[in-house]
Amino acid sequence: GAGVSQSPSNKVTEKGKDVELRCDPISGHTALYWYRQRLGQGLEFLIYFQGNSAPDKSGLPSDRFSAERTGESVSTLTIQRTQQEDSAVYLCATGGGARQPQHFGDGTRLSIL
């Protein structure tokens, strides 16, 4: 498709399990961002990839969170040993460059039981 695609759209898992969220960017978009959005709130920056540069991981809330991206391809966000406070919508956005408008996917709604 033409837009940013995220999968799964919904994920329910038990506390303590690991989860992996996927983001398929718009073709050619070098910038990729992950955000967390708690219910009814704004977006909390997690991590930013720009081409082959070292990612900006300054928003990751703990060492349980990690993300990978190879070049300009798919990105995965992994949360290990999930906790109930990790419940949120995780949004991915991509852009044509570092300061270009961001195009968002519809997010993954993560629920930790």
Next chain:
Amino acid sequence: TQLLEQSPQFLSIQEGENLTVYCNSSSVFSSLQWYRQEPGEGPVLLVTVVTGGEVKKLKRLTFQFGDARKDSSLHITAAQPGDTGLYLCAGLKTSGSRLTFGEGTQLTVNP
């Protein structure tokens, strides 16, 4: 401490009314963006303002960037139920590559 403060946090109005949403900061931004988000979807970019004092119009929506590039407002004229959604402002610092988002304004327009 929230870098971008949005107000009001919630707004419920009747169809046909006018409204203004504010986005304020003590920091200067090189540009500021407004997004609208509907339930179950990602935010969609409405406008980007880059020049102090700039005013942009998008149909019934008017966006203004403050002269000092620290604040912005979104004014909606004759609101319609289709305007319902979460409105988010996001600023890009002069040096930096990532947006800082406000907490959002949840707008409900009742028919």
